[in-house]
Amino acid sequence: MxxxxxxxxxxxxxxxxxxxxxxxxxxxxxxxxxxxxxxxxxxxxxxxxxxxxxxxxxxxxxxxxxxxxxxxxxxxxxxxxxxxxxxxxxxxxxxxxxxxxxxxxxxxxxxxxxxxxxxxxxxxxxxxxxxxxxxxxxxxxxxxxxxxxxxxxxxxxxxxxxxxxxxxxxxxxxxxxxxxxxxxxxxxxxxxxxxxxxxxxxEKVYLDLELAAHGTAGHSSLPTADNAIYHLAAALSRVAAYEFPVQLGEVARAFFERMSRIDTGPMADDMRALLAGTADADAIARLSAVPQYHGMTRNTWAATRVDAGQSNNTIPHAARAIVNCRLLPGESPDDMERLMNEVIADERITVRQVVNGKPSPxxxxxxxxxxxxxxxxxxxxxxxxxxxxxxxxxxxxxxxxxxxxxxxxxxxxxxxxxxxxxxxxxxxxxxxxxxxxxxxxxxxxxxxx
Missing domain, CATH: 3.40.630.10 (Zn peptidases)
Known part of the structure; x- marks a missing residue:
């Protein structure tokens, strides 16, 4: 074999x-x-x-x-x-x-x-x-x-x-x-x-947020600034730029304590600094470059679907996107929805929970x-x-x-x-x-x- x-x-x-x-x-x-x-x-x-x-x-x-x-x-x-x-x-x-x-x-x-x-x-x-x-x-x-x-x-x-x-x-x-x-x-x-x-x-909490942007519909030969797709694109750019703060719960802390004894070199040093609360921006960036480590140390969100328009020559009145969120244990889906609204800061866009989070201790x-x-x-x-x-x-x-x-x-x-x-x-x-x-x-x- x-x-x-x-x-x-x-x-x-x-x-x-x-x-x-x-x-x-x-x-x-x-x-x-x-x-x-x-x-x-x-x-x-x-x-x-x-x-x-x-x-x-x-x-x-x-x-x-x-x-x-x-x-x-x-x-x-x-x-x-x-x-x-x-x-x-x-x-x-x-x-x-x-x-x-x-x-x-x-x-x-x-x-x-x-x-x-x-x-x-x-x-x-x-x-x-x-x-x-x-x-x-x-x-x-x-x-x-x-x-x-x-x-x-x-x-x-x-x-x-x-x-x-x-x-x-x-x-x-x-x-x-x-x-x-x-x-x-x-x-x-x-x-x-x-x-x-x-x-x-x-495990993290699964949550889907829908972003719905609203604008003025019309013929594509008569464009205006009030375009729902542009509003949505600008909002998603702000979502992409937002950086969640690092948080260490009991399980994540135990993980990095043990991994710091398994890993060697700069990565192990970065883990020890993270545990001690002394990690600088460079250390956080190096750890965050590892997808699993990134996911274990903070809430995350990612745009996964976009939908807008019915024809190639019509400006739609609405555009929608799904942003999938993964929340750390103990985090509130309602708080995530409020944060999304703060980050977007655009009254032309509404945010709602379409798949409700199921928190577990x-x-x-x-x-x-x-x-x-x-x-x-x-x-x-x-x-x-x-x-x-x-x-x-x-x-x-x-x-x-x-x-x-x-x-x-x-x-x-x-x-x-x-x-x-x-x-x-x-x-x-x-x-x-x-x-x-x-x-x-x-x-x-x-x-x-």
Whole structure:
């Protein structure tokens, strides 16, 4: 097998590696896209695997608001000495154009040391590993001190029936827990060298603002200064020029503290200065040149869509743009809307929230979680540090965090920073890393239960 990562880490026994692969293949080959796919089919496939492994029907629940968007909740019952632990993954995937792929996107393909197929990274790998590990624990006769609940959901990637949100609102009884593990924290490697095992403890808030500029409509042969497109263009120029101040929350501070011990040279010096509050403009600029660092240290916004006009010879009366905002945890969408109005400072432009932000609190970096992740990381990959991160995208963790259930994104699956193919054609996962992630998650859940 090519593309081995050295040194190799422990993996699960052969029978459970094969089981995970079989479930993984089955899930990848089920189309679970929003428009044409069927998440319920995938959920039923996992439920059948668990049923065959001896799980009672009363511990396997399919629930959801749409016949193609059912969620699976599976429970391995423990002694009840401690509150339940959730293990989350979403079964839906983004669309995949076969013309852009070397092999059909819903065909599980193995070559060159990788598994290929839509969802191999995001997120059917984790779904298959949760299922295989739950079966393993049952076969081994393990009775944990808390119930272990696997939750496989629909519409994380989009659509109208987000499973995590629906379960929180409609079937909280099925997922009541004291904490959980989800996606969001992959291991980082470069050139086959593991750099860090990341743990996501918070994420930014997604918010879309619509800017609508108004002017005087008319024939293009009689132009005036009151042109909605020009007003909008001027406003977007001011938006682009605005620089958000640097802010460090608990998770970002922990991230830079650890990264300052991993990095070397000027970058590490800049991180230490940032933490000490002594970073000058040049240091901030160097750190901000790294997109992830930029996103973790401030609110951001970016224009993503522009729409104006109906014909080439008519000046429109209105022009619109969408500015996508990503807010730090604790920041208010209403405050962002007010700031946008201040930056634009043009009464001819109105601003409104078109996709409302869903703030969620950070999950605390408790010793129980940090020590478990750090201990198992050291067992499997000696010398690889655990680095807390703030997600600059969005995951289903936000719904659970908002409901008072701390969720931590960690998988033990390492991805090359130069070959991240999430949502991309020819999505793939390193085979060795997949099986190392299986064992990591098994050990982590055993440690926490």
């Amino acid at each position: 090519q593309n081995l990562i050295e040194p190799a880490a422990p993996t699960s026994p052969d029978e459970y590696r094969q089981l995970a692969r079989d479930i993984f293949r089955e899930l990848v080959e089920i189309d679970t896209t929003d428009q044409s796919g069927d998440v319920t089919e995938a959920a039923q496939a996992v439920a059948q695997r668990l049923r065959q492994a001896g799980f009672a029907d009363e511990d396997l629940t399919l629930a959801g608001p749409h016949p193609r968007k059912m969620n699976l909740v599976a429970r391995l019952r423990g002694t009840g000495a401690r509150g339940p632990l959730l293990m989350l993954a979403h079964l839906d995937v983004v669309e995949a154009d076969p013309a852009e792929w070397e092999t059909p996107p819903f065909q599980f393909d193995e070559r060159d040391g990788f598994y290929y197929g839509r969802g191999t990274i995001d997120q059917k790998a984790m779904a298959s590993l949760w299922a295989a590990n739950l079966i393993r624990m049952r076969r081994e006769g393990i009775v944990p001190d808390r119930d272990l609940i696997v939750v496989l959901t629909a519409d994380e990637e989009g659509g109208q029936h987000n499973g995590a949100r629906w379960l929180v609102q409609e079937r909280r009884d099925l997922i009541e827990a004291v904490m959980g593990i989800n996606e969001g924290g992959f291991g980082r490697m470069k050139g086959g060298r593991r750099m860090s095992n990341n743990l996501q403890a918070s 950070p999950s605390p970096l408790t010793p129980e979680v940090m020590q478990a992740v750090e201990s198992i990381t050291e067992q499997m990959w000696p010398g690889v540090p655990v680095v807390p991160v703030m997600g600059i995208g969005a995951t289903d963790s936000l719904y659970l965090r908002s409901a008072g259930i701390p969720i931590y994104g960690v998988s033990g699956i390492f991805i090359d920073v130069d070959d991240a193919r999430v949502h991309a054609p020819n999505e793939r996962i390193n085979i060795q890393s997949y099986y190392e992630g299986q064992e990591f998650l098994y050990r982590l859940i055993r440690s926490l239960s």
